[in-house]
Amino acid sequence: MQTPAHLLGIEDLTLEQIQRLLDRAARFQQEAPPKTLAGKRLLLLFYEPSTRTRTSFEVAARRLGAETVSVSASASSIEKGESLLDTVYTLQAMVIHGIVMRHYASGAPTLVSRHVDVPVVNAGDGMHEHPTQALLDGFTILRHKGRFDGLKVAIVGDILHSRVARSNLLLLSRLGAEVRLCGPRTLLPQTFVSYGPRVHVTHDIEEALDGADVVMVLRIQMERMQESFFPSEAEYVSLYSVTPERLQLAHPKAIVMHPGPMIRGVEISADVADSPQSVIREQVENGVLIRMAALHELLGGEQ
Numbered sequence: 001m002q003t004p005a006h007l008l009g010i011e012d013l014t015l016e017q018i019q020r021l022l023d024r025a026a027r028f029q030q031e032a033p034p035k036t037l038a039g040k041r042l043l044l045l046f047y048e049p050s051t052r053t054r055t056s057f058e059v060a061a062r063r064l065g066a067e068t069v070s071v072s073a074s075a076s077s078i079e080k081g082e083s084l085l086d087t088v089y090t091l092q093a094m095v096i097h098g099i100v101m102r103h104y105a106s107g108a109p110t111l112v113s114r115h116v117d118v119p120v121v122n123a124g125d126g127m128h129e130h131p132t133q134a135l136l137d138g139f140t141i142l143r144h145k146g147r148f149d150g151l152k153v154a155i156v157g158d159i160l161h162s163r164v165a166r167s168n169l170l171l172l173s174r175l176g177a178e179v180r181l182c183g184p185r186t187l188l189p190q191t192f193v194s195y196g197p198r199v200h201v202t203h204d205i206e207e208a209l210d211g212a213d214v215v216m217v218l219r220i221q222m223e224r225m226q227e228s229f230f231p232s233e234a235e236y237v238s239l240y241s242v243t244p245e246r247l248q249l250a251h252p253k254a255i256v257m258h259p260g261p262m263i264r265g266v267e268i269s270a271d272v273a274d275s276p277q278s279v280i281r282e283q284v285e286n287g288v289l290i291r292m293a294a295l296h297e298l299l300g301g302e303q
């Protein structure tokens, strides 16, 4: 089986490659990881804010023995107007072996991957994909449910602007889950049904949550909206916030997920976020394992 040259999206991975990443992460959970990235330098290039993703890539890289160099748009010459490729060429001249990159423009990591000779990992590009988030979500689901086949996964929130939703629906539907997308019409166009027969669209949260095994809640991505997509926050909360009452519609053993950052009291109530059904912190822990697996496969592992 071929190791991918880059990790740009779930779309580009074969089922075997997905399985291998999940298996590798499981192995890293059980055994101390080998220092397969010793002597390597990883560039973390972030054009958008990040807490979890950036830190967990950093922790993952160091656990495998790599050195990391962090560059963020707000504290570099990017703010002075330097182009994306000029920034990358400059940083590459300092000898780097891989690039983890987040960018507000969909497709930016793909563009960079065509101009460098080191692996590029997409850590979230605009409204396009966030592959390691979906992989860590899949890994977390597997730990709790033991399978994907026939699993009912409700993804509730701002689907339109969410790269997490897109990567997850691609991953989970391919692995056999039934994905129910739910949100207001303006944040969830009907066109999402084109992702395949296992992807359903509903604007009714009760229908989405009914008997769901997994409830994934997403933030409203205000930073990607130039206009108003819903009348008021209060109306959104009344129609789509995941509350304890609504969660009761799901399977009694349903797990609740959120990629973070979560806005308590808006898309999710504090009681749900802190309930025993919530696996939100576990998602963060699993993020390190998945990112170790990805870096190991791309930069350091046995082929």
Ligand code: ASP
Pocket (backbone or CB within 6 Å): 124, 130, 163, 164, 218, 219, 259, 260, 261
């Ligand atoms: N952290 C996730 C992302 O970067 C989700 C979010 O920001 O709402 O896409």
